[in-house]
Amino acid sequence: MKALASTLLAAPGTVPELCVDLDAVAANTRLFRAATDADVMAVVKADGFGHGALDLARTALANGASWLGVTSVAEALPLRAAGLRAPVLSWLNPVDGDFASALAADVDLAIPGIEHLEAVCAAARATGRAARVHLHLDTGMARDGASPALWGRLCRAARRAERQGTFRVIGVMGHLACADLPGDPENSTGRTRFAWGLDVARASGLRPAQRHLAATAATLTDPRSHHTMVRIGAGLVGIDPSGTTSLQPGLRLTAPVVSIRRVRAGTGVGYGHTGITTTATRLALLSLGYADGLPRAASAGAEVLVAGRRCPVIGRISMDQTVVDLGPTGRAEPGDLATVFGPGDDGEPTVADWAGWANTIEHEIVTGIGARVRRTRIAKPLRSLS
Template sequence: MTEPAHVVRPEPSLPGPRLEIDLEAIADNTRLLADRARGSLMAVVKADGFGHGLLDVATTALTHGATSLGVTSLGEAMALRSAGIAAPVLSWLSPPTADFRPAVAAGVELAAPSLEHLRAIRAAADAVGRPALVHLHADTGLARDGASPDAWQQLCQAAAVDHGRGRLRVVGLMGHLACADRPGDPANAVGREAFARFVATARAAGLDEARCHLAATAATLTDPSSHHDLCRVGAGLVGIDPSGTTMLRSAMTLRAPLVSVRSVPAGTGVGYGHTHVTERRTSLGLLPVGYADGIPRSSSGRGEVLVHGRRCRTLGLVSMDQTVVDLGDLPARPGDTVTVMGPGDDGEPTVTEWAAWSQSLPHDVVTGFGPRVARTIHAARSPRLRAVSALDVRSRP
């Protein structure tokens, strides 16, 4: 996605923190998810591809099993089109006051969760002189986006009239499950049943060709009965399984150099407010990365990093630009590279661990890295990945 003109992202060759994005992992995850999906696969690349790069994630997913893309904002959709991506793109979160004309002209598919949205999209289509491609969005139990059961029939009937007159084409019917990250939760059955009623109403209105989609990453991995014609997966592309049932490959690694190393005696207060006071003589390392860069401040005093193969705890409050690490007796020196988080293959903390330390979600962690962090992109080499269950992983010697 195009960044504001005032944002300066440093070159990866310069010293400082850097994110390494493994497109090979994204390719493997996409293949695995496409194999699990009973229908086709929509790669959701919202929020700058879940913090991994909009265009990099989109192109990797499309070449490894996905057939379409999903975003929330019109800006993301237009950025994909501007980059030359011709695959189907769905955008589903805009106010009815948005200017839909550029998106309609570019063939972007648009969600309509209300009559107001439908009318605005239809007006844009009339202005552009081509039919809009529309997905009717139903609220299947989140009280969030999507039409309520009371409004759905009228929305379907109005859309069917416009569809019949060629002013727009209803190409999709969509919903979302509230508790798919908890397989077996009764709310999921309620959501599936609600979606079935929504679909039946749409079919009765004559919308027979619209493709249905309900499942996101967790349901794609655990609930085949929710798959329908396509599955929308986003977090799973970058290695996050909200259901905790499948071993996906994490695609992000954060490294940073030690800026300084100092020995301190017992009783030394660390950072703002002296929220930590050392209990023994130790060495403290300073990392040039803080909450402005994506280290959650709520992880203060709980986070860990990997230094010379050993886990070291962070101390005191995470500052805007700095994080202090307890090096103990490690022979670390300024300039040494520290792995803050990664796939965990070498013992480094994972995104999931950082989410737990910050009492948040992995999604929150990976989308939080700021523009000061340089990026290195590793291209996909297209290896195969076997689906591995969490039980398989726990049972390994």
């Protein structure tokens, strides 16, 4: 704890730092608000995709979003504790989740099956508070949500619960498996299954005011999937899985150069000597590693921006350290800042670059930055929110 405290109190530029650009988040939110006639749910799960859930939520609500979405009840409650009153939906909870606390905080709950329905009904009876629920249909991912075979039974049970006064079906939701590939036939299958699910719900006597299927990629590429609400998470922070739209990245990661050493050609670097210098060169040490979110799998191809030029990582990324080859004439000195990733405006690598080097997706990079990295933010003052 002492080590962490000293890191958090260190002077700017002396420790790795993640700068969150909330103005970029604001611009992205406005883009999505203009792209649809549906309500916009800002998905702030996983600590706001690594950008800070509360900051992301406040910024999105101030720029056109009207709902908030999270996975667990544990992610929803801090939003309420901070005073945010917008509707909040939590859609991934165990059957013995803390539904009583959710109901007390006016958090909507997704219902993927009969067991969850019964658990939420029990919480509603125990607390005397009717639950607001969104029935979740599996539209083709074999993941969360009720299977089509069980959907009719779930809808009928939900209608009985409505008549008993234990809860209200506010919405029906689904998720497209291949929305990042706009031409994939699975998207048509998902839309068709969702439309069928809505028909079954209505035939059961349900009248869900909100119907939501589209996340970021489908919102950008498939208006047929918008219905009454769209759920935007990755898009808020500058990630477009469909690759069709230019969004503004929200993060810049920097780290100071701890030390410089001159080495001869043929010098092995790091564990296993997976990196070997091909010429006499200067090596820079950064106090940042895979414990801080740099993917070890990116070691062989990654670069950072140091003293105005891209320099390759050499050797394996370690838990706490990364070595960069400055070249024999590199101008960096101890104390200089290396930019690990950013928007790319100054030639620095982007989150997309790091995802490519690690053979993963941008989402994994932005959500993986560790707690040792100091957070700062850029933002215009937000108007007060009710």
